Amino acid sequence: MTSGQRLDLLVVFVSLVLYAIAWPTLQVTHHVPAGVQPVIAGLAALPLLLIRANPALGWAISAAGALVIPIVYERTGDFDFPWQVVHVMVIMALLLAVSMRAPLPVVAVAWMSTSLLFLADAPGQDGRGWAFGLTVLVLFGLLIRWLVLSRRQLAQQEEVNEVERARRAILEEKARIARDLHDVVAHHMSLVVVQAQSAPYRIDGVSPEAKAEFESIGATAREALNEIRGMLGVLRSDGQLAENAPVPGIGRIDELIEGSRRAGMAVSIERSALPTAMPDTAGLAIYRILQESLSNAARHAPGAAVRVTLTGEDASTVLTVTNAAPPGAPAPATGRSGGHGIIGMQDRALSVGGTLTAITTPDGGFEVRARIPTAPAGSEAHIAPA
Structure with missing residues (x-):
């Protein structure tokens, strides 16, 4: 009971x-x-x-x-x-x-x-005494009421503080893991850059083609290292906030395309009617979606030509990345590896109010199409079945 x-x-x-x-x-x-x-x-x-x-x-x-x-x-x-x-x-x-x-x-x-x-x-005159006594009784009840209310509010505040302490502990642990990740990845990526740059001088008889390949590896590794430092390096500084760290945007699309070409991919790009100014969040979303699409094309359709188009439509920018079918026997198209690439791009588009579709083309290739608004919108991202 x-x-x-x-x-x-x-x-x-x-x-x-x-x-x-x-x-x-x-x-x-x-x-x-x-x-x-x-x-x-x-x-x-x-x-x-x-x-x-x-x-x-x-x-x-x-x-x-x-x-x-x-x-x-x-x-x-x-x-x-x-x-x-x-x-x-x-x-x-x-x-x-x-x-x-x-x-x-x-x-x-x-x-x-x-x-x-x-x-x-x-x-007689007893009514006055009763009225005074009833007033004292009501005041006593209100005092108890406010005491109970204050104790309840104090308990709620303590619960909120406990949740906040737990959340802060989780964030501190995540920050520690991120710092460790930064240290480990930055160390090994630095070694990759040093080895790629010094390989033509350490190894005799390196052909011009091999030397160019080493230079491409070094440039790609340096770019990856710079991005890692931009995203995670701020955790090592108490005076710099993460939101103040430089982030890639649409202005660095050419660098991304050039890096893919150095890696041996045949990438072409077309631009039309792009807005003169774009929110940083929209630019970052376009950059990351293109980066993931190119990475998927390199993994799942090696040797296939990739066409990138950037088009301004109304208050949005449409990014389309299409890769042809890989040479030789048909291979799984982009996004069908069972990984999280397409899901990640969907979340990236949704975070800025955009949409994203990923479909197989009739010729056996693959197409990713993202519509990113220049201002936040309430639309939902959708994924077409691959």
């Missing part, structure tokens, strides 16, 4: 006890016909049953009974108070519950109405 259920049982028990007291003693305080006594006793004691479920409704019933009973039924000669003691106890308990739980306008109405009721019906 829960604590709430135990409290409900206690309320029912107390209400029944008070009812058992109010019914037999009603004839001592008021001239009430015997057949009506159970109802009048119920009005005095049973509204207490609502103290947890709806204290405002319970108070309203009890106050209405307190207003009507002195008017309808006369008091006995030995009793000059307008209500039974049970009735007074119940209405005070309900007023306290209202002040602790009901909206503040309801609290104000209940306090004023109850005070006026006692001022009007209490004998």
